[in-house]
Amino acid sequence: xxxxxxxxxxxxxxxxxxxALELAKSGIDKAEILRQSGASVGLNDVSLDIPSGEIFVIxxxxxxxxxxxxxxxxxxxEPTAGEIYHGETNIVGLxxxxxxAFRMHKVSMVFQSFxxxxxxxxxxxxxxxxxxxGTPREEADKVGLDWIRTVGLEGYQHxxxxxxxxxxxxxxxxxxxLAAGTDLVLMDEAFSALDPLIRADMQDQLLQLQTNLHKxxxxxxxxxxxxxxxxxxxxILKDGKVVQTGTPDEILNHPADDYVARFVKGRNRAYx
Amino acid sequence: xxxxxxxISIRRPVNHSIEVLVADYGHIFRAISDFILQLLLAIxxxxxxxxxxxxxxxxxxxxxxxxxRVGLSVTVGGLMFAVGMLGLWDQTxxxxxxxxxxxxxxxxxxxPIGILTAKSKGMRLVTLPVLDVMQTMPSFVYLIPALMLFGxxxxxxxxxxxxxxxxxxxxxxxxxxxxVNHEVxxxxxxxxxxxxxxxxxxxxxxxxxxxxxxxxxxxxMALSMVVVASMIGARGLGETVLNGIQTxxxxxxxxxxxxxxxxxxxxxRITQSFGKxxxxx
Numbered sequence: 140x141x142x143x144x145x146x147x148x149x150x151x152x153x154x155x156x157x158x159a160l161e162l163a164k165s166g167i168d169k170a171e172i173l174r175q176s177g178a179s180v181g182l183n184d185v186s187l188d189i190p191s192g193e194i195f196v197i198x199x200x201x202x203x204x205x206x207x208x209x210x211x212x213x214x215x216x217e218p219t220a221g222e223i224y225h226g227e228t229n230i231v232g233l234x235x236x237x238x239x240a241f242r243m244h245k246v247s248m249v250f251q252s253f254x255x256x257x258x259x260x261x262x263x264x265x266x267x268x269x270x271x272x273g274t275p276r277e278e279a280d281k282v283g284l285d286w287i288r289t290v291g292l293e294g295y296q297h298x299x300x301x302x303x304x305x306x307x308x309x310x311x312x313x314x315x316x317l318a319a320g321t322d323l324v325l326m327d328e329a330f331s332a333l334d335p336l337i338r339a340d341m342q343d344q345l346l347q348l349q350t351n352l353h354k355x356x357x358x359x360x361x362x363x364x365x366x367x368x369x370x371x372x373x374x375i376l377k378d379g380k381v382v383q384t385g386t387p388d389e390i391l392n393h394p395a396d397d398y399v400a401r402f403v404k405g406r407n408r409a410y411x
Numbered sequence: 412x413x414x415x416x417x418x419i420s421i422r423r424p425v426n427h428s429i430e431v432l433v434a435d436y437g438h439i440f441r442a443i444s445d446f447i448l449q450l451l452l453a454i455x456x457x458x459x460x461x462x463x464x465x466x467x468x469x470x471x472x473x474x475x476x477x478x479x480r481v482g483l484s485v486t487v488g489g490l491m492f493a494v495g496m497l498g499l500w501d502q503t504x505x506x507x508x509x510x511x512x513x514x515x516x517x518x519x520x521x522x523p524i525g526i527l528t529a530k531s532k533g534m535r536l537v538t539l540p541v542l543d544v545m546q547t548m549p550s551f552v553y554l555i556p557a558l559m560l561f562g563x564x565x566x567x568x569x570x571x572x573x574x575x576x577x578x579x580x581x582x583x584x585x586x587x588x589x590x591v592n593h594e595v596x597x598x599x600x601x602x603x604x605x606x607x608x609x610x611x612x613x614x615x616x617x618x619x620x621x622x623x624x625x626x627x628x629x630x631x632m633a634l635s636m637v638v639v640a641s642m643i644g645a646r647g648l649g650e651t652v653l654n655g656i657q658t659x660x661x662x663x664x665x666x667x668x669x670x671x672x673x674x675x676x677x678x679x680r681i682t683q684s685f686g687k688x689x690x691x692x
Contacts, residue, residue, distance in 0.1 A: 213601050243603030254598030258616045268602040319602060 148221030154178025196370030268319030306337035455508035477684030506647035525584025568645035583625025587618030623686030
């Protein structure tokens with residue numbers, strides 16, 4: 140149902156946008172486009188199919204465009220060209236009001252540095268999505284408390300984010316996304332700012348939740364281990380282009396090119 | 412010498428347009444002037460009519476409410492008492508009324524302009540140079556047309572004070588809004604928050620400590636205008652200073668000067684404590 144189809148999406152930052160777009164479409168590389176038009180290519184002809192009910196990992200190094208790409212799905216960033224479908228809806232074609240309704244009801248997001256409102260309590264943060272939608276406070280609080288309990292923060296609902304550790308903050312971020320009750324959850328380097336141990340806990344918790352929830356999760360990471368651990372499917376991004384898409388197994392055993400092979404090599408050696 | 416053929420003067424057109432303003436639109440300015448005057452007189456009559464101890468209690472209460480510190484609150488009360496002992500109570504209340512009026516109008520003007528400046532690039536391009544002009548243009552230059560438009564008295568004093576003192580509030584409102592954590596704004600946007608909701612429920616509360624710092628600066632700058640304001644007919648501490656200067660009565664001038672400093676310190680501490688209290692959460 141809630142599958143996402145990304146079709147030929149380009150994102151150009153700054154400079155002579157149209158010229159850069161033409162150049163990118165004719166297959167000229169990033170550095171040359173920057174030299175000729177002063178524009179930086181964020182995404183270059185990205186097409187992806189994200190099936191519903193799975194954790195789809197988009198992996199790449201910093202600057203590969205992965206955070207830019209995930210922000211196209213809820214249009215925090217507007218594409219320069221291309222289309223993005225959620226089911227039958229073309230997200231790029233939504234007007235402001237429709238876009239807001241889409242964000243309210245269909246998609247939620249977890250951020251790398253949490254993005255919690257420091258002047259609101261854990262509970263108020265967790266129920267933000269519901270309150271924006273107009274859910275009455277009592278009802279929203281009930282749902283919010285349930286999720287706060289599920290992510291293991293019972294008793295902290297009246298604390299402020301500043302009183303919590305990083306891992307706890309991200310649990311609030313997760314509770315906020317899940318309380319919104321959307322089928323689609325975007326997670327932008329959600330666990331990257333956490334300590335290794337807490338990170339592993341959160342990964343396991345996410346997998347465990349997913350066995351009951353079957354949400355469509357788009358998970359961004361720069362960490363191969365994380366991608367292999369939680370991803371049902373992985374797409375690897377380099378310089379704004381998709382280099383390979385496949386299951387963890389396919390990525391490990393049949394790397395599409397040298398770049399992916401180098402990524403995977405360290406891992407294979409470690410497990411040899 | 413600079414060649415004389417290249418010189419232009421904006422004196423004549425400026426003078427002409429001011430004359431036209433006065434002659435043709437005088438009634439509009441009179442209406443604005445009346446409104447401000449009525450409000451100012453109301454504030455003044457409250458402050459001057461209230462018993463001195465009630466005013467001191469309000470000051471101490473505000474200081475304690477903002478800071479939760481007994482020492483600071485007692486100091487504020489003591490300073491206000493000292494003003495009374497210097498025989499400057501009535502003048503201080505007049506000056507305070509002027510300050511409150513100027514501050515109130517500064518908030519009404521400054522905060523919305525600051526928000527627009529933060530939100531729109533075009534607005535920024537216009538606002539920032541205008542603010543530079545407002546802060547550097549000698550106040551006497553705009554006092555003269557203000558006098559012609561509004562007549563002598565309290566109203567042009569309020570307006571001159573606002574022109575000089577509103578820029579820091581605009582600048583810091585702008586800064587405060589732009590400094591709100593980008594990811595927090597992104598998050599509330601991603602969950603479908605409307606622009607109005609994001610502004611009033613997320614950006615404004617988070618920018619409040621910075622906005623309060625701007626308000627504090629606005630009040631300080633307004634106080635530094637009281638002597639100039641009294642030259643065009645505002646009563647109060649500035650008038651006493653001016654009187655002291657004109658009669659070479661150094662002691663009298665110093666007393667009133669101290670009164671201004673005390674009022675500045677008291678208002679500074681109170682507004683600062685509110686800024687911090689909000690920021691602490």
